[in-house]
Amino acid sequence: MSTYKSNDYIVQSIEESLLPVGYEEIEKAARDILSPQAFSYISSGAGAEETARKNKDAFQKYSIVPKLLNDVSEVDTSISLFERNYPTPFILAPVGVLKLADDQGDLAVTRAASKYNIPFIQSTVSSFSIEEVGQSSGAPKWFQLYWTSLEDISFSFVKRAEKAGYEAIVVTIDTVTLGFREKDLSYGYSPLADGYGQGNFESDDVFLSTVEEVNNSAIVDGIIKNINYPALNWSHISKLKEKTSLPILLKGVLHPEDAQRAVNLGVDGLIVSNHGGRQLDGVISSIDALSEIAKVVNGKIPVLFDSGIRRGSDALKALALGADAVLIGRPYVYSLAINGEKGVSQFLANFLQDFSSSMMLSGVKNMKQLQQLKIICD
Numbered sequence: 001m002s003t004y005k006s007n008d009y010i011v012q013s014i015e016e017s018l019l020p021v022g023y024e025e026i027e028k029a030a031r032d033i034l035s036p037q038a039f040s041y042i043s044s045g046a047g048a049e050e051t052a053r054k055n056k057d058a059f060q061k062y063s064i065v066p067k068l069l070n071d072v073s074e075v076d077t078s079i080s081l082f083e084r085n086y087p088t089p090f091i092l093a094p095v096g097v098l099k100l101a102d103d104q105g106d107l108a109v110t111r112a113a114s115k116y117n118i119p120f121i122q123s124t125v126s127s128f129s130i131e132e133v134g135q136s137s138g139a140p141k142w143f144q145l146y147w148t149s150l151e152d153i154s155f156s157f158v159k160r161a162e163k164a165g166y167e168a169i170v171v172t173i174d175t176v177t178l179g180f181r182e183k184d185l186s187y188g189y190s191p192l193a194d195g196y197g198q199g200n201f202e203s204d205d206v207f208l209s210t211v212e213e214v215n216n217s218a219i220v221d222g223i224i225k226n227i228n229y230p231a232l233n234w235s236h237i238s239k240l241k242e243k244t245s246l247p248i249l250l251k252g253v254l255h256p257e258d259a260q261r262a263v264n265l266g267v268d269g270l271i272v273s274n275h276g277g278r279q280l281d282g283v284i285s286s287i288d289a290l291s292e293i294a295k296v297v298n299g300k301i302p303v304l305f306d307s308g309i310r311r312g313s314d315a316l317k318a319l320a321l322g323a324d325a326v327l328i329g330r331p332y333v334y335s336l337a338i339n340g341e342k343g344v345s346q347f348l349a350n351f352l353q354d355f356s357s358s359m360m361l362s363g364v365k366n367m368k369q370l371q372q373l374k375i376i377c378d
């Protein structure tokens with residue numbers, strides 16, 4: 001279903017009360033449930049958390065100027081990406097180590113996503129394997145790739161993803177080394193060292209052939225060595241293009257010239273993102289980077305967006321500023337921690353209600369009109 005009438009979702013929200021409604025309350029509830037280390041891992045940004053703060057504050061600089069009296073009794077939220085139609089412009093961002101939030105991790109998330117036909121992007125550092133996630137539900141699945149030092153492991157992941165029916169490869173380019181996350185360092189906390197995030201590696205023959213003796217610490221060392229790959233450059237993207245016919249997206253683009261180069265190279269899509277402020281602190285907020293990139297790309301390939309989407313009006317702003325679809329990150333992770341699959345389902349119901357009401361209230365009835373919605377910046 002992609003056409004909404006007023007209050008379709010709110011009925012469900014009122015009937016069940018599985019989750020607090022607003023983002024801040026959801027975050028608070030997750031803080032109460034998770035260990036201080038786990039909560040801190042999910043919530044914190046790198047460095048002084050300047051960028052994490054900017055992601056939030058920057059949204060407030062943009063204001064929607066509604067254009068009314070447009071008969072919005074039905075709104076169509078559907079989009080089309082890579083020749084497939086989706087009922088909503090939302091995608092669930094790749095989040096490693098989701099098992100930290102809930103034992104069922106990615107499996108619970110894709111089950112919730114399948115209710116709304118929302119694509120789920122599985123992380124390289126998932127606690128479940130590509131095959132397990134592939135079979136977990138009918139939700140569309142994309143695979144996020146952290147390029148590995150031994151590139152045959154990357155190519156093996158990509159082949160496995162193809163075979164398991166995944167529909168796109170998302171190469172994250174902003175994490176060639178891990179950001180300096182002061183809170184995690186103060187706790188001495190690393191989920192990888194704790195054994196999370198091994199699902200794809202422990203099930204990969206190419207990776208296993210590089211581990212002398214298969215035990216937990218060898219696997220952890222192997223993963224860390226592989227996903228830190230500062231040598232990553234454009235030639236790797238060209239090479240990946242040769243290896244797969246799936247659409248390739250680059251995640252973490254902030255510079256318009258990188259966007260232009262990606263288009264020239266034949267990349268299929270971009271994700272404007274600063275990784276939720278978790279990588280280089282001090283970088284531009286993702287929403288401030290969006291318009292210029294959308295302008296350079298000029299509709300040649302889809303431009304997706306994440307970092308700071310908390311509620312419907314945030315999504316409305318990002319879509320009006322040039323995004324073709326929007327990734328949701330922390331809000332679904334906290335919802336998972338609070339109430340597993342049901343928590344994520346409830347979150348999505350609330351979010352979709354909020355978004356479709358926001359479309360109506362701004363006087364737009366489809367994505368085309370939304371792209372023309374007037375936004376002013378302070």
Ligand SMILES: Cc1cc2nc3c(=O)[nH]c(=O)nc-3n(C[C@H](O)[C@H](O)[C@H](O)COP(=O)(O)O)c2cc1C
Nearest residue numbers: 042093094095096123172275276307308309329330
């Ligand atoms: C706990 C956590 C783990 C993440 N793991 C990954 C990952 O494995 N790969 C990736 O590309 N991005 C990862 N991200 C970044 C998200 O995909 C997304 O860019 C970010 O969460 C957006 O910011 P927001 O959640 O504040 O909206 C992670 C984010 C969080 C919070």
Ligand SMILES: O=C(O)C(=O)c1ccccc1
Nearest residue numbers: 096097125175192197278
């Ligand atoms: O924490 C992250 O943001 C992330 O991308 C990651 C990296 C390595 C392991 C787990 C998650």
